[in-house]
Amino acid sequence: MYLLGLDIGSSSVKASLLDAKSGKCLSTDFYPKKEMEITAHKLGWAEQDPQMWWQNLKLAIKSVIAKAQVDKEKMKAIGISYQMHGLVCVDKNLEPVRSSIIWCDSRAVSMGEDAFQNIGKEKCLSHLLNSPGNFTASKLAWVKENETDIYNKIYKIMLPGDFIAMKLTGEVCTTVSGLSEGIFWDFKNQNISEDVLNNYGISRNLLPSIVDTFSNQGKVLPDIANELGFSENAVVSYRAGDQPNNALSLNVLKPGEIATTAGTSGVVYGVSDEVKYDPYSRVNSFAHVNHTDENTRLGILLCINGTGIMNSWLHKNVAKGMSYPEMNDLANTVPVGADGVSVLPFGNGAERVLNNREVGAKIANLNLNRHTDAHVLRAAQEGIAFSFYYGMEIMKEIGVKPDVIRAGNANMFLSPLFRETLANVSGAVIELYDTDGSLGAARGAGFGTGYYSSLEEAFNGLEKIATIKPNDSMRKETLKAYSCWTNELNKNL
Structure with missing residues (x-):
């Protein structure tokens, strides 16, 4: 069995193919060969087109599969690592309604500071474990306040890795780890934070459904499997932000x-x-x-x-x-x-x-x-x-x-x-x-799909x-x- 690990960065996207049995990397590649463009319409802003990630990722996947020359029917699990704290907004056709506001964009700092005061310092820290800061929830609040027409078109919001998983499977979902990095998760109540949603006036319906970090998170769409060259039975079985995934990789x-x-x-x-x-x-x-x-x-x-x-x-x-x-x-x-x-x-x-x-x-x-x-x-x-x-x-x-x-x-x-x-x-x-992030994502996928019985087993080849x-x-x-x-x-x- 072969495991495909994907790493969605802001400079490039990377794909690596891992032999699940031996734990060895069979091939790896990244695109573009020059850094991806980051658009800054104003000082402190940073945006990227999510479709740019997807198009470059398809090139990386095709290159990796071509280099490895393996039986595509044995390529059955995909893991995704991604740049944290980004905001992707899609409409009912699952198309982006604006560019992604990415991790290094600072436009929502004041929104987070106001939320910290409105919700209360003690409550934020004890329930969210953080100030709302300049994280994903605050970025969405900025769109709501400054781009009303765009906000009204939003069907679901996602993190960058959720978007890539959606392009592969057609499923819109996220994880508790992802919600926590966006400052949407209440650790005391073990649920989505009503305080954050109420403060920003955000509907819970905008958030994706929740899946386990290691699990069957959706079967790859037949046309995507055919285009990219892997089994129609392949599933996305792991996703995490780049820093948690780097920790997993190690x-x-x-x-x-x-x-x-x-x-x-x-x-x-x-x-x-x-x-x-x-x-x-x-x-x-x-x-x-x-x-x-x-x-x-x-x-x-x-x-x-x-x-x-x-x-x-x-x-x-x-x-x-x-x-x-x-x-x-x-x-x-x-x-x-x-x-x-x-x-x-x-x-x-x-x-x-x-x-x-x-x-x-x-x-x-x-x-x-x-x-x-x-x-x-x-x-x-x-x-x-x-x-x-x-x-x-x-x-x-x-x-x-x-x-x-x-x-x-x-x-x-x-x-x-x-x-x-x-x-x-x-x-x-x-x-x-x-090791690197894409290889860690591949090992995570192996555990998520059940090939490895434990994470300890997944890292035997590290x-x-x-x-x-x-x-x-x-x-x-x-x-x-x-x-x-x-x-x-x-x-x-």
Whole structure:
């Protein structure tokens, strides 16, 4: 049996075909080869045409199937990962009535702030586990207030992954995890939030029906199966937002486990079995892919805008002509703590983890007679690792206690210095894996369709590349450097 995993991003869409028995990837491809267009009609806006996702996805699927040359009758399960927090609105013909307002669009911030006050801070945090913020519900409220004619045409609203599933199956549905990321879910009442709907004047009828995250979510339409080249018995059997799915891809399912990524920005996603929230909304809580009414599994999401972009900036402006491995080697010639130099990597906009302050990127304690490029390069990597741990300390307050940190072998995690610093400052074991979101979605589909009897079985074929354990002899010095770093940060807050 073969499993098809789809990953709907805002830059490109990706498809991967997995052999369910061996757990090996048979083929993978992405489209378009250049980044997909994001339309910004005004400052702070960001929209994409959902049909663009679909057309590019069809190209990726056809390419993957052509490369793999497998029996299409054995392609029976499809999993979908997608960019979170987007809004797709369709009419009764299931056609979009406007472009999707995607995750990085900030037009609905004021709508969320008003809802936070109207519903009440305590009630929002205890029931929704978040402020309504700039999430999907607030984006829909913006359409209602500013585009009345369009709003009146809406039959159903969806998240991006729900739209792709609908194009495949003709079924309009979503999940509890999806509703929670849109801030439509009441965790105390275990139902759609009447407070949010009433505050915004939104009809419950606009929301899709709810299916389990891992389940038969609809059979692929015969004409779509014929066009794309897989079995007419194929079903969509899994869907999740990109960060919960990234955690699934890394087999992060149990309390205390953490998934992280460190590209331009950084994400730490931890699993908790306690219904708790951050009173300052510095981190967000959503239903994880394996959350149920009886078995609480929340995904605590920390997003740091300025992390790897700091290292990238140094690559372009300080370490000109050097490769990233060469930068890593040079940084490693300096001892832990970079001889007192501290780098704050927060130069990519306001940071939610810092209570929405925009402190900028800073190089502190630079001595022009002592310090060199090597000190700055090391301090930058340490500062990025320290920013992750700073967020993890907040996550500990709401029940996420990191024992294991899992990551894909990419971006900052390619640097031994970075991953060793993160292991030493956090005291957690870091595990690196050869996987991505589309492969995780494929494994999720295998469990959802019943091929795998458990998620543990689904991840039997997951390849661990390396394990990095904290070094006791280095941990004391690393924590000392972290203390100096937090002192510099506090001066800027």
